[in-house]
Amino acid sequence: MLVAGRIENFKDYSKFSSLKEFNNTIEMFLAEHKKDFTKGELVAFKRLVRFSAKYAGVANAKIGTLVKAINEKLKGFGVSRSTFERMLRKAKDLGILSIENTAKSKGGKGHNVYIFNTIDVLKERKLTYCENPEKPCDSKSEDTYFEGETSILLKTSKKKNLKIRKDVDLDSTFTASYVPKEFVHAVKPFFDHAAVIEDFWKSVFLDTKAISHIVEQDTITYTAINAFKQAIRGYKRGKVKTNLVRYFTGTFKKLMDQVYSELPLHVFSSSK
Known part of the structure; x- marks a missing residue:
C-alpha cells in the first residue's frame, strides 16, 4: 500500500505526457460515456478532473475534501458523498480511473490516489467487454475484428x-x-x-x-x-x-x- 503524502510524491504515476493529452482523453471518454453519469455524478467527475491538472491525470485527496470543494464552488448546491462515491465506482468500472489506497506513516488509513488511465487502457476494456456478464462472449478469431x-x-x-x-x-x-x-x-x-x-x-x-x-x-x-x-x-x-x-x-x-x-x-x- 502507498504511503500518504503530498501530490508531488505521486507525480510518477501520471500516464500522460502533457495536460493536453490528458484533457483530450477525458473529452473522448465523455463523448462515449457522458450518458452513463447523472448530472451530479458528472459534476463530481469534472471536479476530480480539475484536481488532477497539476500532474496530468493524478490527484490525491480525501472524498470529503473533494465534496466540500464542490459544494463551496456551487454555493451549497453541490453533490453528496454518496454521489461522489457512485461516480468513482462508475469511472473505475468504465476503465478511465484507477484508485490506490494509502496508509498514514503513523498508522491508519490515508487519502486515496486517483490515477486516470490513457485512452488505450480505456479502449482495451471496450474491445474485450461483454455486455451481459451472465452470458459468455462469443469467441472471435483475430481476423473477425x-x-x-x-x-x-x-x-x-x-x-x-x-x-x-x-x-x-x-x-x-x-x-x-x-x-x-x-x-x-x-x-x-x-x-x-x-x-x-x-x-x-x-x-x-x-x-x-x-x-x-x-x-x-x-x-x-x-x-x-x-x-x-x-x-x-x-x-x-x-x-x-x-x-x-x-x-x-x-x-x-x-x-x-x-x-x-x-x-x-x-x-x-x-x-x-
Missing part, C-alpha cells in the same frame, strides 16, 4: 440529438471530407467519433505531405488502413506503451518507408 463495418466492437447510440455539440461528440458521419471514406470505414468500428478519426488521419497527412505527388492517394490510404489494423493488433497484444495514435503513427511511417523504397527509379526522375 477487421471485417469492416460488420464487426462493430464499440456500440454507440443512434438516437438523434438536436443540440449542437463539440466535435468530439459527433460520430463518424461528420468526419471531414478530406479523410478518405475507406479509412473512415476501417476506423469507425473501434472509434465512432469524427474528431478521433481525424486525429488518426492528421498523422497520415503530415507524414505523406512531402511525397503525395509521388505516391498515389489510394496507396497512402490503404497503407494507413493496414497500419491501423496492425496498431489494433499490437494494442490487443499489449505492445502499445504510449497511446494508440502514436503507435499507429510509428507503424504507418514504417510501412510508408517500405512503400517509398520500393518505388521504381523513374518515378523520382519524372517528379523533378
